[in-house]
Amino acid sequence: MIPRCHPCVALLAVIGLASAASGVISPLPPMGFNNWARYMDALNETLFVETTDAMLAKGLLRAGYNRINLDDCWSPRERLANGSMTWDTDKFPRGLPWLASYIKSRGFIPGIYTDAGTSSCAGYPGAYGYEEIDIKDFADWGFEFVKLDGCNMPTGTEAEYREVYGKWHEILSKLETPMVFSESAPAYFAEAANLTNWYNVMSWVPEFGQLARHSRDTLVWNSTLYWPDITGWDSIMFNYGQELRLGRFQRPGYFNDPDFLNVDHFDYTIHERRSHFALWASFSAPLILSTDVLSLTDEEVKYLTNPDIIAVDQDPLVQQASLVSQSADWDVLTKSLHNGDRLLTVLNKGSATADLTVPWSHIGLTTDTPHTPSKLSIKDLWTGRSQTVDLKRSKGFTARSVPPHGTAIFRISNPAPGSSVQTVPTGLIFNTYSLNCLTDSSSRGGLVTWTNCTTSDSQVWRARDDGTFSSLADEKRCLVEKDGNIQSGECNKRAKWDYFLSGTLVNRDSKKCLTEIQDVGASATSEACGFMTNEQVVALPVGVTINSLADDGSVFDLRMNSA
Ligand SMILES: *[C@@H]1O[C@H](CO)[C@@H](O)[C@H](O)[C@H]1NC(C)=O
Ligand SMILES: *[C@@H]1O[C@H](CO)[C@@H](O)[C@H](O)[C@H]1NC(C)=O
Numbered sequence: 341m342i343p344r345c346h347p348c349v350a351l352l353a354v355i356g357l358a359s360a361a362s363g364v365i366s367p368l369p370p371m372g373f374n375n376w377a378r379y380m381d382a383l384n385e386t387l388f389v390e391t392t393d394a395m396l397a398k399g400l401l402r403a404g405y406n407r408i409n410l411d412d413c414w415s416p417r418e419r420l421a422n423g424s425m426t427w428d429t430d431k432f433p434r435g436l437p438w439l440a441s442y443i444k445s446r447g448f449i450p451g452i453y454t455d456a457g458t459s460s461c462a463g464y465p466g467a468y469g470y471e472e473i474d475i476k477d478f479a480d481w482g483f484e485f486v487k488l489d490g491c492n493m494p495t496g497t498e499a500e501y502r503e504v505y506g507k508w509h510e511i512l513s514k515l516e517t518p519m520v521f522s523e524s525a526p527a528y529f530a531e532a533a534n535l536t537n538w539y540n541v542m543s544w545v546p547e548f549g550q551l552a553r554h555s556r557d558t559l560v561w562n563s564t565l566y567w568p569d570i571t572g573w574d575s576i577m578f579n580y581g582q583e584l585r586l587g588r589f590q591r592p593g594y595f596n597d598p599d600f601l602n603v604d605h606f607d608y609t610i611h612e613r614r615s616h617f618a619l620w621a622s623f624s625a626p627l628i629l630s631t632d633v634l635s636l637t638d639e640e641v642k643y644l645t646n647p648d649i650i651a652v653d654q655d656p657l658v659q660q661a662s663l664v665s666q667s668a669d670w671d672v673l674t675k676s677l678h679n680g681d682r683l684l685t686v687l688n689k690g691s692a693t694a695d696l697t698v699p700w701s702h703i704g705l706t707t708d709t710p711h712t713p714s715k716l717s718i719k720d721l722w723t724g725r726s727q728t729v730d731l732k733r734s735k736g737f738t739a740r741s742v743p744p745h746g747t748a749i750f751r752i753s754n755p756a757p758g759s760s761v762q763t764v765p766t767g768l769i770f771n772t773y774s775l776n777c778l779t780d781s782s783s784r785g786g787l788v789t790w791t792n793c794t795t796s797d798s799q800v801w802r803a804r805d806d807g808t809f810s811s812l813a814d815e816k817r818c819l820v821e822k823d824g825n826i827q828s829g830e831c832n833k834r835a836k837w838d839y840f841l842s843g844t845l846v847n848r849d850s851k852k853c854l855t856e857i858q859d860v861g862a863s864a865t866s867e868a869c870g871f872m873t874n875e876q877v878v879a880l881p882v883g884v885t886i887n888s889l890a891d892d893g894s895v896f897d898l899r900m901n902s903a
């Protein structure tokens with residue numbers, strides 16, 4: 341059976357054409373090593389040589405971790421008199437061209453760091469005004485990846501970041517050997533009371549580079565000395581939560597970056613380390629280790645090189661798994677994989693080992709169509725063991741004995757040869773500022789409200805190809821817009837919606853946007869569309885078609901507000 345042409349596949353085809361024209365530099369999320377979270381400014385030639393050798397010897401290169409990237413503090417405090425950067429010869433006695441060539445000789449790709457502003461975050465020279473010189477030098481030295489941080493910009497406006505990162509993109513695109521461009525710009529606009537600038541920066545980074553750091557750094561090794569109140573787990577959950585808000589931006593060739601895998605941080609339990617890896621893989625996020633690679637135990641290397649979980653990260657669709665349900669103790673995520681399989685990721689945020697049953701419908705399965713398989717094969721990606729489940733005899737799948745702060749991860753297949761699991765985009769619709777979930781409150785006369793997220797069917801929305809959405813609480817009704825109110829009602833012409841890269845869900849009939857006005861109570865309303873406002877930017881289940889422009893190219897043109 342040929343997998344049905346699902347909106348995300350159609351989208352992929354469109355992006356595929358665009359990418360072929362512009363050249364895809366990194367179609368899959370980068371994997372490798374960076375020194376920062378583990379060693380900060382204490383980097384040197386010996387560290388990179390030994391890490392490169394250890395990555396090779398421990399099988400990390402073979403598993404896909406093929407990049408070795410330097411972070412801040414590799415240079416002296418001043419540029420050379422002629423304007424070029426140079427390396428700190430105490431730290432790198434044989435020089436960076438030698439190191440880059442050593443890294444390549446062992447089968448890895450070398451990467452370097454600089455800052456878009458006048459100085460780096462640690463106070464080393466920044467590249468502002470020296471873009472042409474620095475890019476040429478980095479390329480001449482042999483680097484093929486650059487992380488451009490965003491500290492110390494002259495004015496720090498969104499327009500300035502856009503101009504400078506755009507300039508980097510323009511110069512980088514002229515290089516003979518392409519350089520992967522990692523952009524830290526969004527992190528400088530995160531966590532604001534007004535998220536418009538953050539969303540706006542996120543909307544242009546995919547045009548310029550291959551990955552972007554959207555929020556905080558993961559905890560550095562000795563951080564608990566000066567941030568005693570932040571645990572390692574809080575740090576993982578923080579970046580995970582930021583990533584969940586931004587799923588719409590990810591696509592082949594561009595990845596949201598929730599930062600390094602600092603999986604050997606002393607503050608983590610083994611379950612937390614494994615969750616860090618499994619959650620990042622579920623997102624198809626970059627997998628850049630920032631650990632003491634030499635000291636990784638066999639057990640740690642074994643889970644970090646789990647081929648089934650790496651295949652989820654490196655899946656050609658590179659979907660970012662999205663939330664199906666969320667409660668105090670559990671997050672459930674799902675996404676599609678290129679061969680028609682479905683991913684199920686179950687995170688236990690609670691403090692005790694527990695089971696969770698996830699209804700088939702929550703994973704996006706349509707159990708009532710003629711194409712629905714009667715049996716599914718479910719592989720536990722941690723153990724590698726598969727089981728066959730009869731769909732008609734069970735309400736859902738139970739993830740058993742998930743440890744506290746642990747993550748269970750499953751690959752669901754149709755066991756009939758060459759067949760896919762039939763799914764439609766399904767999951768939470770939430771405001772990415774308030775994090776409240778859109779709720780079908782049928783018991784309140786068909787009203788749709790914004791409330792705390794739960795595991796209830798009334799918050800799990802199924803998106804259809806025709807632009808309609810129904811909650812699993814009542815699939816005969818649709819999300820409709822009527823005179824400014826949002827209801828669960830008749831699936832008529834007011835029930836069709838378009839989702840945009842701006843994050844707005846726009847009613848096709850009225851052209852108004854789904855809105856959460858927090859000071860008028862919890863009812864969902866529709867209002868004239870603004871520009872990426874806190875009230876109107878929502879996250880939808882992965883797989884819903886994302887439009888970049890409105891039909892008339894007006895209100896939703898992301899460039900509208902550019903300076
Ligand atoms: C943390 O480690 C880095 C790198 O070794 C060092 O520069 C820094 O001073 C340390 N910070 C503290 C608070 O110990
Ligand atoms: C290189 O860096 C590592 C990690 O910070 C440190 O342990 C080592 O002493 C340094 N070696 C030299 C020669 O500076």
Ligand SMILES: *[C@@H]1O[C@H](CO)[C@@H](O)[C@H](O)[C@H]1NC(C)=O
Pocket residue numbers: 420422423424473
């Ligand atoms: C500056 O001098 C260094 C060392 O001689 C050289 O490698 C570099 O290309 C020069 N940069 C410029 C901009 O001329």
Ligand SMILES: *[C@@H]1O[C@H](CO)[C@@H](O)[C@H](O)[C@H]1NC(C)=O
Pocket residue numbers: 534535536537
């Ligand atoms: C939020 O920020 C944007 C961009 O700076 C601005 O245009 C908008 O007016 C701000 N919204 C509010 C409610 O202050």
Ligand SMILES: *[C@@H]1O[C@H](CO)[C@@H](O)[C@H](O)[C@H]1NC(C)=O
Pocket residue numbers: 792
């Ligand atoms: C919603 O969640 C917030 C934050 O966790 C909590 O303070 C509040 O009591 C919850 N409200 C309801 C109605 O459950």
